[in-house]
Amino acid sequence: MPELFPKKPGITSSPTIDPLVHLNADGQKRDVLDALSLMIERAGLGIGDRLPPEVEIAKKLNVGRSKVREALIAWQNMGIVTRNKKAGTRLAAEVSSKSLHMPVTLKLEAESLLRTHAVRRPLEIEAVRLAARHVTAQQSKIILARSAELMAVYEAGENWRAADHRFHKAIHDACGNPLFEQLIRQIQDGFNAIYEAPFGQPHLGQATIPLHPGIADAIADGDEKQAVAIMGTIMDIVETEVRHMMGDQNV
Known part of the structure; x- marks a missing residue:
């Protein structure tokens, strides 16, 4: 055969x-x-x-x-x-x-994550910019509450992924364009369908969590420049972590 x-x-x-x-x-x-x-x-x-x-x-x-x-x-x-x-x-x-x-499956995992991250980056940055521009008083309260929830879970040493999703969803809701939420969710779902824990590390990106309250405050204050700057830093940190792990992997 x-x-x-x-x-x-x-x-x-x-x-x-x-x-x-x-x-x-x-x-x-x-x-x-x-x-x-x-x-x-x-x-x-x-x-x-x-x-x-x-x-x-x-x-x-x-x-x-x-x-x-x-x-x-x-x-x-x-x-x-x-x-x-x-x-x-x-x-x-x-x-x-x-x-x-590094093993071929880990190489694929890393490259796939970098591709999805590259597409997600401009979407997340524009979402916080628009949120800071269009946020209502009620939406500000929700974003600040989600930020407080995220930090409470993080500081308790618990899995913060779900709280992080809720925080970002509140921002996407405030930006005034539902396509941001839809597109970002599609990107996340495509990757998470296989790699819920990239490189076996469920807390990839954990170093960015303390920066999230700054985004919430900037959006609530209507400070587009500050919100964009912090989100850009967050996306840079995640990319650096992935590239660092790629360099550390041995066959």
């Missing part, structure tokens, strides 16, 4: 090594993507190369086709693959650990 993902010319490997890992039937979406990442690297596939049909991947991995579809859609949302009926599923980003001293 021919290999599902035949090697490209010049790629050498033992003929007994199958590029796909046989998973347990209850394998999860992350497991599927880990196996696909390994397959792609072993097979030497590059940008523009086509992946086999979902049904073939599912059969080889011993998982349901729906799990393969969900996993590939998640990759599509993060810009790793493109999908359409005529062209099939093709790689849109490099899946290789050769350029970095």
Whole structure:
């Protein structure tokens, strides 16, 4: 039986090594993507190369086709693959650990996070600018209350993710344009569908939390410049953390 993902010319490997890992039937979406990442690297596939049909991947991995579809859609949302009926599923980003001293799945995780962060950055900055310009007295109270809630959870040493989401949602509601909330949520959902805890660290970005009250105060005061400056600093800190972790990872 021919290999599902035949090697490209010049790629050498033992003929007994199958590029796909046989998973347990209850394998999860992350497991599927880990196996696909390994397959792609072993097979030497590059940008523009086509992946086999979902049904073939599912059969080889011993998982349901729906799990393969969900996993590939998640990759599509993060810009790793493109999908359409005529062209099939093709790689849109490099899946290789050769350029970095880190496992291929962590490299993908880091690059995906940086891509989503790059798109989210201007949206978040413009959202706080508009919020500072259009915020009402009632919305200011809500933003300040969400800020106080976030700091209370953070200072108690508890998981602050949910409180952080509520804080930012209050800002998005105050900016006067519902598209900001929709677009940012889509970006977050696309990444969080797989990577709820990037690099296994659920508190990535924790260093930015003490800066959040400053945003709340700036918006409540109608200070667009200050709100934008603090949000820019927050986004810089998160990006720096991701890049730092990429440099620290070893195979």
